[in-house]
Each structure stands twice: as C-alpha cells, then as structure tokens.
Amino acid sequence: MMNEPALNGMACTDRDRRDPLLRPGNSNCGGCGMSNLLQMLRRATGERELKMVVPACCAAVTGGSFPESVFGIPAIMSTFASAASVATGVAAVAQLNGEETRVICLAGDGGTYDIGMGTLSAAAERNEDILYICYDNEIYGNTGGQRSSATPAGAATTSTPRGKQETKKDIIGIMAAHRIPYAASISLAHIDDTLRKLQFALDARGFRFLHVLSPCPTGWKSEPAMGIELVRLAVRSGLFPVFEVFDGERYVINIEPEFSNEALMMYLSLQRRFRNTGVTEESLQPNIERYWNYLRLMSGRIVPAKRN
Numbered sequence: 635m636m637n638e639p640a641l642n643g644m645a646c647t648d649r650d651r652r653d654p655l656l657r658p659g660n661s662n663c664g665g666c667g668m669s670n671l672l673q674m675l676r677r678a679t680g681e682r683e684l685k686m687v688v689p690a691c692c693a694a695v696t697g698g699s700f701p702e703s704v705f706g707i708p709a710i711m712s713t714f715a716s717a718a719s720v721a722t723g724v725a726a727v728a729q730l731n732g733e734e735t736r737v738i739c740l741a742g743d744g745g746t747y748d749i750g751m752g753t754l755s756a757a758a759e760r761n762e763d764i765l766y767i768c769y770d771n772e773i774y775g776n777t778g779g780q781r782s783s784a785t786p787a788g789a790a791t792t793s794t795p796r797g798k799q800e801t802k803k804d805i806i807g808i809m810a811a812h813r814i815p816y817a818a819s820i821s822l823a824h825i826d827d828t829l830r831k832l833q834f835a836l837d838a839r840g841f842r843f844l845h846v847l848s849p850c851p852t853g854w855k856s857e858p859a860m861g862i863e864l865v866r867l868a869v870r871s872g873l874f875p876v877f878e879v880f881d882g883e884r885y886v887i888n889i890e891p892e893f894s895n896e897a898l899m900m901y902l903s904l905q906r907r908f909r910n911t912g913v914t915e916e917s918l919q920p921n922i923e924r925y926w927n928y929l930r931l932m933s934g935r936i937v938p939a940k941r942n
C-alpha cells in the first residue's frame with residue numbers, strides 16, 4: 635500500500651502562490667483533507683486576487699481569531715446558513731469596483747448539504763459569480779462529528795453510533811439541476827485532474843461548484859497519513875465517482891474505476907467508523923452499481939432504449 639505525499643513530494647514550486655492559502659500554525663488536525671485541498675488550491679491559483687467566505691465549519695475554526703488569520707487571503711467568516719449569500723455580496727462589490735477578484739466559498743458538508751442549502755441553491759439559481767468548494771468530510775466535524783446528509787450509509791457518527799441508515803445525498807446532481815456552468819467532483823489522490831479542475835473553475839465565470847472528498851482522521855477514525863490513500867481506494871472501488879457536469883447537462887466521467895472489491899474492503903477496514911455497523915462490500919455494491927448506471931446514462935455511454 636502506498637503512502638505518498640499529496641503533491642508528489644513537492645511541497646512548493648515556482649507555480650505556487652508566494653503566501654500559502656493556509657499558513658503554518660493553523661489548528662487543523664494532522665492529515666486533514668481540507669489542508670491538502672488548500673495546498674493544491676495554492677498551486678492552482680498562483681498570484682490571482684482572491685477573497686474567501688467560510689461558514690462556521692472546521693475552516694472557520696482553523697482561521698483563528700481576529701485580528702490574526704492563518705489564511706493568506708482576505709477571508710470572511712459567516713454563519714452556516716448564509717455563506718453563499720455573503721459570497722454573493724462580496725462578488726457583487728468586486729464587480730462594481732471593476733476588480734478581477736475571484737470569490738471562493740469554502741464550506742464543509744454540513745454547511746453545504748444541510749444548513750447552507752437554501753442560500754446555496756438561491757445563489758446557484760441566480761448564477762452568481764462564485765466558486766463554491768465543498769470539502770466533504772462526511773460529518774459535522776466542527777461540532778463533534780454528528781451525521782450530515784453527506785454521511786454515507788453504514789458510517790458511525792456521534793449521533794448515529796450504530797451506523798447511519800440513509801445513503802449520501804447526490805450533491806452534484808442537485809447542483810447540476812440548477813444548470814450552473816460547471817460542477818465537478820475532485821479526488822485529492824489524482825493531482826493532475828484536481829489542478830486542472832481548480833484552474834478551470836477559477837477561470838470560468840458564473841456559479842461553479844466543486845465537491846472534494848476530504849479525509850477527516852478525527853471523524854473517520856483513520857490514520858492521518860492514510861488520507862490520500864483512502865481517497866484513492868474510494869475512487870478505485872467506484873464509491874467516489876470523479877466526473878464533471880457542464881451547464882447542468884453535459885456529463886463527463888474523468889476517471890474510470892476498476893470497481894475493485896479489494897479496494898472497497900480496504901477502504902472500509904482502514905476506518906473505524908465502519909466497524910461494527912454491519913456495513914459490508916456486498917451491502918454497498920448495489921448503490922455503487924445503481925449510481926454508475928445513472929452516470930453512464932447521463933454521460934451518453936448508455937443510450938436509453940427507444941419507446942415504440
């Protein structure tokens with residue numbers, strides 16, 4: 635099993651922003667996927683002018699208390715529910731001032747799938763000029779590890795100690811239904827694809843949505859050094875599809891998984907959140923197959939049967 639650094643061992647190159655987006659001294663747990671994401675975003679953004687809005691999730695805590703900030707760009711903390719609205723205002727002011735600033739909303743799954751869904755949906759429907767990035771750690775990490783609607787079936791959380799019963803919401807499908815210019819899922823284990831998507835989303839205008847599977851050693855009960863490997867196993871097994879959707883209708887599958895049962899078994903066994911909850915490779919397979927059939931249909935790889 636490989637245990638490699640996220641950026642192929644290169645912590646910093648000439649292409650990286652001089653000031654990191656997440657500075658040393660932050661309070662993220664070791665192995666936090668959000669830290670990896672911000673390092674990759676550092677490379678993707680270069681010296682672009684950015685502003686960031688963060689709801690009351692783990693990224694808000696790691697930012698620290700005013701007047702200190704671990705973020706290398708201007709960042710506003712908002713309530714859970716209002717992040718997309720606050721970002722709308724920041725983007726509108728930047729446009730009025732003729733700035734080239736890109737406004738990024740950085741939110742966890744609780745702030746995206748659940749509490750922030752109202753303002754997120756409204757901003758997407760208005761096609762606001764925002765890049766919304768959801769780092770999905772599949773729990774409410776900042777408030778003690780409760781279930782969210784992003785928590786997968788079978789995962790134990792502090793509010794579902796015997797394992798969650800319901801399956802994970804299809805967040806990309808929901809965002810695509812708003813017919814936004816761009817929505818994509820991102821695997822932190824596939825660096826080229828990740829950087830390409832971050833750069834594309836930064837260059838595009840209108841509402842862009844990125845969904846990042848973000849390992850959380852605290853909530854997943856996994857080893858901090860195994861985060862990137864866990865993402866790779868999720869992709870290999872078909873559990874985390876990597877694809878993009880243009881204008882809500884053109885689906886493109888970026889990585890064809892092996893649908894490896896061994897990878898799925900490893901994914902489950904390396905996280906204590908799946909122990910003693912009854913979840914097995916066999917219990918997950920039908921949902922994986924169902925979702926992949928849907929994706930193949932949407933991407934045109936299966937032509938639906940014609941009715942007579």
Ligand code: SF4
Pocket residue numbers: 661662663664665666667668692771775776849850851852853
């Ligand atoms: S609880 Fe999870 S998401 Fe939050 S900082 Fe720690 S590892 Fe990151």
